[in-house]
Amino acid sequence: MTRLNVDFSEFQEVLGTFEEFNSEPSWAIFDEKVEKMLSMLSRAILTEKSSKEFPDLISIAFAIRPTNLKLYRTSFVSGIQRKGRGRSFHITPANVPLNFVFSYVFALLAGNPCLIRLSSREFPQVNLFNDILKGVLQNPEFDFIKKSTCFVKYPHNQKVTDFFSKNCEVRVIWGGDSTIRQIRLSEIPTRAIELTFPDRYSFSLLNADHMINIENEKLDQLIEKFFADAYLFDQRGCSSPKLVCWTGSSANIESMSKIFWAQLRSKAEQRYDLQTKSSMDKFVDACLIASSDSSVLRMDMTNNFLLVADAKMDSSLIGDFQGRYGTFLQCRVSEWSDLELIVSEKFQTMTYFGYDRPDLIAVFSRINLRGIDRIVPVGQAFDVSINWDGINFVEALSRIVDFK
Amino acid sequence: MDLGDQFFPSTTEILSTDPFTLEKFEKDCLMQKAMQELSDHHTENCWSYSQIVKLLSGSLKWDTNDLQNLPFIPVRLFKHLELRSIPEEDVFKELLSSGTSGQNPSRIFLDRHTAQKQSVTLAKLFKEFIGLNRPPILIVDAPDTIKNRSSFSARTAGILGFSYLGRDLTFALRNDFTIDLEAVARFLAKHENEDILIFGFTSIVWEFFMNSIPLLESGLKFPKATLLHGGGWKKLVDLNIDIDTFNESLIAKLQVNRVVNYYGLVEQTGSVFFECVSGFFHCSNYSNIIIREPSSFEVLGFGKIGVLQLQSVLPLSYPGHSILTEDLGEILGIDDCECGRLGQRFKVHGRVPEAEVRGCSDTFER
Numbered sequence: 001m002t003r004l005n006v007d008f009s010e011f012q013e014v015l016g017t018f019e020e021f022n023s024e025p026s027w028a029i030f031d032e033k034v035e036k037m038l039s040m041l042s043r044a045i046l047t048e049k050s051s052k053e054f055p056d057l058i059s060i061a062f063a064i065r066p067t068n069l070k071l072y073r074t075s076f077v078s079g080i081q082r083k084g085r086g087r088s089f090h091i092t093p094a095n096v097p098l099n100f101v102f103s104y105v106f107a108l109l110a111g112n113p114c115l116i117r118l119s120s121r122e123f124p125q126v127n128l129f130n131d132i133l134k135g136v137l138q139n140p141e142f143d144f145i146k147k148s149t150c151f152v153k154y155p156h157n158q159k160v161t162d163f164f165s166k167n168c169e170v171r172v173i174w175g176g177d178s179t180i181r182q183i184r185l186s187e188i189p190t191r192a193i194e195l196t197f198p199d200r201y202s203f204s205l206l207n208a209d210h211m212i213n214i215e216n217e218k219l220d221q222l223i224e225k226f227f228a229d230a231y232l233f234d235q236r237g238c239s240s241p242k243l244v245c246w247t248g249s250s251a252n253i254e255s256m257s258k259i260f261w262a263q264l265r266s267k268a269e270q271r272y273d274l275q276t277k278s279s280m281d282k283f284v285d286a287c288l289i290a291s292s293d294s295s296v297l298r299m300d301m302t303n304n305f306l307l308v309a310d311a312k313m314d315s316s317l318i319g320d321f322q323g324r325y326g327t328f329l330q331c332r333v334s335e336w337s338d339l340e341l342i343v344s345e346k347f348q349t350m351t352y353f354g355y356d357r358p359d360l361i362a363v364f365s366r367i368n369l370r371g372i373d374r375i376v377p378v379g380q381a382f383d384v385s386i387n388w389d390g391i392n393f394v395e396a397l398s399r400i401v402d403f404k
Numbered sequence: 405m406d407l408g409d410q411f412f413p414s415t416t417e418i419l420s421t422d423p424f425t426l427e428k429f430e431k432d433c434l435m436q437k438a439m440q441e442l443s444d445h446h447t448e449n450c451w452s453y454s455q456i457v458k459l460l461s462g463s464l465k466w467d468t469n470d471l472q473n474l475p476f477i478p479v480r481l482f483k484h485l486e487l488r489s490i491p492e493e494d495v496f497k498e499l500l501s502s503g504t505s506g507q508n509p510s511r512i513f514l515d516r517h518t519a520q521k522q523s524v525t526l527a528k529l530f531k532e533f534i535g536l537n538r539p540p541i542l543i544v545d546a547p548d549t550i551k552n553r554s555s556f557s558a559r560t561a562g563i564l565g566f567s568y569l570g571r572d573l574t575f576a577l578r579n580d581f582t583i584d585l586e587a588v589a590r591f592l593a594k595h596e597n598e599d600i601l602i603f604g605f606t607s608i609v610w611e612f613f614m615n616s617i618p619l620l621e622s623g624l625k626f627p628k629a630t631l632l633h634g635g636g637w638k639k640l641v642d643l644n645i646d647i648d649t650f651n652e653s654l655i656a657k658l659q660v661n662r663v664v665n666y667y668g669l670v671e672q673t674g675s676v677f678f679e680c681v682s683g684f685f686h687c688s689n690y691s692n693i694i695i696r697e698p699s700s701f702e703v704l705g706f707g708k709i710g711v712l713q714l715q716s717v718l719p720l721s722y723p724g725h726s727i728l729t730e731d732l733g734e735i736l737g738i739d740d741c742e743c744g745r746l747g748q749r750f751k752v753h754g755r756v757p758e759a760e761v762r763g764c765s766d767t768f769e770r
Contacts, residue, residue: 246639276698276711276756280730283701284478293487299459303700309459325677 005165014118014132021150022167024113026084030073034108037142043159044132054064054125055228056382063384064105072109072386073381081401084111085193086169087333088397091161091183092116092176096125096233102384103172104149108399109360109386113148120153123199132280150386159160161186168192169396176238191193195396200348201240201319201371204378205333207354208248208256223263229351230264231272232382235324239349239374239381242323244330245342261300261308262323268305268326277326279304285327292317317385319344336363347371348389353378405449405490407517407720414438415717419521423532423688424745428738431747436471436694439725440716441717443468443475444752446723449489453477453723464701472694472703476713476726479510479671488513490721501558501670510670516534522674522718523568525630525690530569533664533678534630540595541570542588542629544604544613546579558635559605561670566603566632576602583616594603595628602660604652607639614654616620618754625659634666634676637754667752671724675716675751682742684749691716693748695735696728709734710754730756 008018027034033349045051045061052058062068076082092100100116107114118126130151137146154160163188165171173183176199188194204226213218230240244255268274282304288306289296295315300308307327312316317329319342332337350372352360364375373390377385386393420632426434447454457475464556466475481487488495490513497519499512514522531537542564550560563593567573572727574591578584591600604613609631613619628632631654635641651663667685668676675684687693695710704710712733719725741749 074629089750132762277758279698279728280478280711280728280756282479283728284480284484287452287456287477287481291455294455296459299463301460301463306701384494 010157010160011152014153015134016146016148016150017345018115018152019152021087021113021115022146024087024144024148024249025167026086026113027144028085029076029082029394030109031111032068032303033080033141034145035066035069035073037136037139038069038105038108039066040139041133042066044136045129047386048128048132050128054098054128055232056096056323057125057129057202059382059384060098060101060105060129063102065320066311069109073394075386075393079373081403082394082398083401084113085091085397086112087163087167088114088170088172090114090172091174091179092118092120093179093261094121097121097126099174100126100151101129102357103152103174106386106393107170108145108148110394112170113150113399115150115152115168117164118151118153120155126145135360140325141276153246156182158186170195172397173197177386193396195391197238197348199286199322199345201243201322201346201349201391202239202241202349202381203243203245203347204241205247205350205352205355206247206256206260206378208246208252210248210354211256211260212248219259219263222258222378223267225377226351226353227264227271229379229381230328231268231326234278235326236322237382241351241381242321242328243318243350244328245333245339246330247333250332261306265302265306269303272305274305274325274328275389282307282327285323287322289317289321289327289329292321296386313338313341318342319346334368339369343369347373349374349376349381351376351378351381355385382396405515407490407515409517412438412441414441415720418689418717419525423528423690424686426689429441429518431689432471432692434689435715436469436474438472439471439692439715440468442717442719442725445720446725450487450723452485452487453489459527468519471692471715474715474726476715476728477723479727479729482512482722483508486511486513487724488722489653490515491499493645494721498675498696499561499670501561501742504534512671512673512724513722514702518719518721519579521720523565524738525674525718526565526676527569529676529688530566531677533630533680534601536570536599536601536630539570539599539630540572540574540591541567542574542591542600542602543567544576544609544633546577546581546600546703547575548579558670559608561673562605562635562668563603565673566601570601576604577608581608581612583612583619584620585618588619589622590616591730592626593625598628600626600629602629603724604631604633605635606633606637606665609633609654610640610643610650614657615680617684620657627659627661629658629660630662630664632664632666633659634668641754669714669727669729671727672714672716675696675714675717680741680743680745680749681750684736684741684743685752686741686743687750690718690746692732693735693750695733695750701728705738706735711750712750713757732756 042061042064086102090103104114166187169192171188171194173180173196180196289309294307295312309329311329311331313331405589413593418434418438467473494515495513498512501510523738576588654663665679666676675691692715712729712731715726737752738748739746
């Protein structure tokens with residue numbers, strides 16, 4: 001065991017202890033006990049009354065229901081033995097409160113003890129989740145999972161990060177480019193692997209030809225879903241859309257985009273808590289967009305709840321300018337191959353509305369895109385699954401034992 | 405490019421008036437013409453500014469014929485863009501102001517005309533409120549604060565700006581921010597029978613001057629001093645100290661004769677706002693202020709707190725004539741102050757509070 005050279009008072013153990021975590025071995029993927037624990041955790045979240053206030057918590061509970069666990073498990077080829085890589089150290093983002101749960105759950109399914117650095121911010125759903133998890137882990141059956149779980153909090157401190165990094169076989173870094181650069185100053189053992197989640201860009205693809213014919217009720221539902229994808233976490237989630245690409249005839253796009261944005265604006269006026277500082281940030285963004293180059297043709301900022309800028313397809317802002325608090329670029333895609341010009345490696349999630357799934361699958365297998373790791377219907381930008389950023393978590397966090 | 409007076413007749417006319425002499429109707433007419441003149445000039449000569457006006461005028465209902473709806477840009481834009489309306493070779497001085505540490509500094513480009521108008525205007529306003537003629541100045545700050553002139557803070561800008569209006573500049577603090585008792589005593593002895601000016605940043609005055617134990621124990625008093633301070637209450641608000649406590653405590657502890665607060669931005673150096681005896685900031689003929697509701701940018705009336713917009717006739721070389729600050733303020737009246745000055749009277753209620761940030765990024769954001 002590695003000798004400790006960090007003062008334990010420099011970090012706070014929120015759940016579990018570092019010492020126990022540090023001495024736990026890894027185990028096989030989709031361990032029965034782990035699956036059982038996650039199923040119980042799912043049920044415990046769904047039966048807890050106060051969970052209903054937090055859609056992000058409910059979404060986690062759904063992702064780890066027994067049926068979903070089975071789905072994840074059966075996606076792996078049987079007959080190949082996979083085991084955890086060992087102690088995993090996760091640096092999770094400060095701002096999407098329950099992102100760490102995703103990292104935790106799938107690292108457990110991959111067979112790894114988990115040391116997780118939580119954000120120092122206080123979020124009610126984080127406290128609620130931790131309480132529920134603590135309760136489930138009391139079951140003596142799950143003793144090894146309990147020992148393999150350690151949640152810590154500490155203010156940025158390279159010495160502590162150095163220490164934790166030295167004591168892991170896997171490091172998972174969320175939080176974008178600057179965090180990755182900062183954490184990489186701390187070395188990991190030569191055998192260890194690292195998963196990183198850099199800054200990404202996400203967008204929506206909307207079919208105006210389809211939308212022009214749908215009933216109001218359907219349109220309302222679309223607006224509601226789009227609003228959730230975009231305005232939850234102030235549009236700052238990496239999978240929140242920052243750009244809307246329209247397909248269809250110019251006439252339909254012209255009239256549908258008007259209706260779409262007008263309704264989104266009134267939805268935001270009713271439902272979005274726009275802080276004064278966010279309005280200030282948005283006005284700065286509006287001026288930066290306007291003065292970036294000549295690629296922006298028209299802008300609408302009727303009020304600060306929504307800002308829409310019409311950009312040419314070759315605008316340097318596309319794929320680069322990260323709108324926040326309800327700031328969108330929009331452009332028209334006339335040919336599917338136009339997407340090849342727009343989509344860079346940085347693109348992560350594409351949400352869509354108004355297309356037949358088989359048609360869309362056919363299109364996206366035909367064109368050659370450098371990016372896009374997720375294609376999901378509008379409303380599912382934040383849905384949790386075993387895959388993220390094009391990576392299957394259980395696969396990435398486990399190793400193959402090659403038996404001949 | 406020549407930015408001489410002949411090209412800006414309305415601006416020049418306003419600047420030729422004494423600072424608090426125009427009644428609302430007349431002032432608004434003149435101001436509107438001056439602002440239109442400046443907006444046209446910047447639209448013609450600053451590409452970024454013209455793009456902003458072009459693309460945002462529609463939805464924000466901007467109109468250069470209407471003072472209240474004149475285009476405005478956010479003050480923070482000077483940190484992101486190089487905004488100037490003169491060719492590079494005409495830049496006489498570049499002000500670099502690093503507001504909060506870690507951010508890009510604001511870059512303000514001055515030609516000779518603009519720089520000169522700034523100092524003349526500051527002198528006029530100073531004379532009106534402080535009344536002293538080139539007084540000896542005791543600066544409540546450390547000498548190092550103004551040493552690095554290539555990049556300075558709002559604090560440095562303030563010190564340099566006001567120091568031209570006085571003489572025998574003396575620093576009250578050492579570079580470690582402890583009081584330099586010897587220097588202060590020498591300064592007081594030298595100017596025993598003269599009116600003096602003490603100048604400093606509000607929080608520095610509070611922390612290192614009026615609460616300096618060595619100074620208080622030394623028994624030094626300042627009965628002939630006017631203490632001028634400005635530059636933000638944030639620190640004092642955190643300590644729960646209001647303006648009255650600040651003033652009373654200054655007078656009680658150090659027996660200064662008078663305390664005057666000022667409000668101004670580096671982005672509009674020169675047209676600053678001083679507080680009158682009735683406790684209001686005053687807008688001179690050279691400026692106009694507008695309060696806006698943050699989510700819609702609609703104009704708010706008297707007594708309503710909103711985001712403060714500042715218009716000034718001074719900025720010729722950069723498009724800073726109409727800017728939206730990140731400060732909250734409220735207008736309390738026009739042409740009706742007990743102090744007798746015409747113009748808007750207003751209060752500043754500190755910075756717009758920080759938003760709670762959410763999102764996947766910034767694990768280590770503080």
